[in-house]
Amino acid sequence: MQIAVASGKGGTGKTIISTSLALCAPGPVQYLDCDVEEPNGHIFLKPDLTSRERCTVIVPQILEEKCTYCGKCRDICRFNAITLFAKTIMTFPEMCHSCLGCFQVCSEGAIVRSEREIGVLEAGMAGNISFVHGRMRVGEAMGVPLLKAVKKKADQEALVIIDAPPGTSCPFVEAISDADYVILVTEPTPFGLHDLKLAVEVLVNFSKSCGVIINRADLGDARVEQWCQQQKIPVLLKIPFDRKVAEGYARGQTLVKIRPDLRPFLQALIQKVSA
Ligand code: SF4
Ligand code: SF4
Structure with missing residues (x-):
């Protein structure tokens, strides 16, 4: 109960x-x-x-050496936690809701899991x-x-x-x-x-x-x-x-x-x- x-x-x-x-x-x-x-x-x-x-929660870490800057991860993120300027890609872990959408759409294997501590x-x-x-x-x-x-x-x-x-x-x-x-x-x-x-x-x-x-x-x-x-x-x-x-x-x-x-x-x- x-x-x-x-x-x-x-x-x-x-x-x-x-x-x-x-x-x-x-x-x-x-x-x-x-x-x-x-x-x-x-x-x-x-x-x-x-x-x-x-x-902790899972957040994306982008491996720039594998990234082709296609923008698919930025486009799927509903929380604006990924930004792409020409050949510069940035993540904002505090805005990430750990939906894992970006992991799914990246066909280059350029996104790996990282952890962020949110409390105890x-x-x-x-x-x-x-x-x-x-x-x-x-x-x-x-x-x-x-x-x-x-x-x-x-x-x-x-x-x-x-x-x-x-x-x-x-x-x-x-x-x-x-x-x-x-x-x-x-x-x-x-x-x-x-x-x-x-x-x-x-x-x-x-x-x-x-x-x-x-x-x-x-x-x-x-x-x-x-x-x-x-x-x-x-x-x-x-x-x-x-x-x-x-x-x-x-x-x-x-x-x-x-x-x-x-x-x-x-x-x-x-x-x-x-x-
Ligand atoms: S989906 Fe993958 S390859 Fe495309 S911009 Fe994001 S990290 Fe780079
Ligand atoms: S895991 Fe979800 S919320 Fe976090 S950056 Fe990727 S698409 Fe955005």
Whole structure:
């Protein structure tokens, strides 16, 4: 069972909720921090990281001595990662999406595989929680390959909690693609509602079951809840604003440590969505 915790926008409390869901889960549990651009689950779970591996992608390297400057590789590249000026050919590895198209069309054998490091995968244990996160190399633009590498570590025998990246673009889609259930964390504001609608639209396209947690539920208005009712999307939990939570969050404390009274609600929520 994989449960993704996502939000249409950043700053809704997704990580403080997903880490505490992992802490409240019964039986074997794994926490995958798929927010590879800004992983911060480790700040709360404080895992003992015992393994570290480089994550690389394949990029083309051109052997100019074999190249006839035909331009086929440049023409097939949808990402403008190859440029040809008369008898000068250049690649831009940061723009390459590793589709391997250029390798296929070069009949001169002038393109060979090279590797580019995009980040690292780190794993370990946080108490009884198996923990994995990816950390992107500074300056790296594409998070999806690293996110896929984190997801490949999913333990088939455990309840997997995926901390998804915020927003509704490619990394979000990749993070939720194998999830059995998606919990959307939002806040009761016009921005929260706007981004929730975008996220739900994506989930509908992927036929994903989802429910909503409204964080800081007493600070805004009722429009998020009303919209969820209209759309028949369950509101799984409403967490009122609590200054203690904000202060504890800033110190790297987990939600269930700051508010132990929420533990039974989070346990019930996991039972409900995994039933
Ligand atoms: S397809 Fe091969 S031969 Fe043609 S320009 Fe590219 S590298 Fe050179
Ligand atoms: S592998 Fe694909 S994306 Fe990368 S340079 Fe070749 S054609 Fe472009």
